[in-house]
Amino acid sequence: MAQRYENIMVAVDGSKEADLAFIKGVHSALRNQAKLTIAHVIDTRALQSISTFDAEVYEELQVEANDLMAEYEKRAKDAGLTDIKVVIEMGNPKTLLAKTIPDKEKVDLILVGATGLNAFERLLVGSSSEYILRHTSVDLLVVRDKDKTL
Template sequence: MEFKKILVPVDGSETAEKAFKVGLDMAIKHNAELFLLYVADMNDAAYPVLQVTLDENGFISMRKKAEEVLSNLKAQIPVGTRLTALVKIGDPGRVITSLAEDNNIDMIIMGSRGRGAISSFIMGSVSQYVLGHVKCPVMVIR
């Protein structure tokens, strides 16, 4: 099977870092374009159970965190590797599946769990959602 476009959703977690390394290795091996995607999940920002809301400073902080995560990963990518790095806002599962479909992604490599207790639960459900809603192969890294 040939992989021309590989998508790696990232969030700064340890499992996302592992997924990034696997994705980068595969992109280099297959001379594929690597898509790094950071999804700012508004459900984390305004979680009804926690009664937390996100103001303008919160959005700026989220954007800054996304750029920091992507910048750290981009620094590890060899020159000449084709890269598309994106920050999107929305439901992670839906954003990942939509981006995969819109860009004809050949493979998704993602972490099994995200950051923190709530995010761990959410990321677990994100990987399950993605597995059930895309046509391309998905590799889930633990």
């Protein structure tokens, strides 16, 4: 029996790897006649360590996220998708992308770009895709840049 996905979520951040995941997500949604949920998380963890932050920083990040997501949504529509949901959240990307957003949106497949971090960096900060793999309850596709050398 062939697996058919109904709601595919792709996590985007503007990086090349996320863009590759987006392209595969669009193609998967077209093949499955599925809804495409495009998710972006504004990582506020770094901002919490700044002792004097300005509300304008959050507003600027929100404007940038809105612009980024409008471009992704346009590209998805141009590719022929009609059932598209855009989600922008603030917080910890790992937990939001692994559980919160997929549960809320009833996602059954997540696509993310590979982080490209080396082993030492993974020890320090951890890999979002690895965290999602360990904590999500749905299928996960980690998209790698085949042209990137390790």
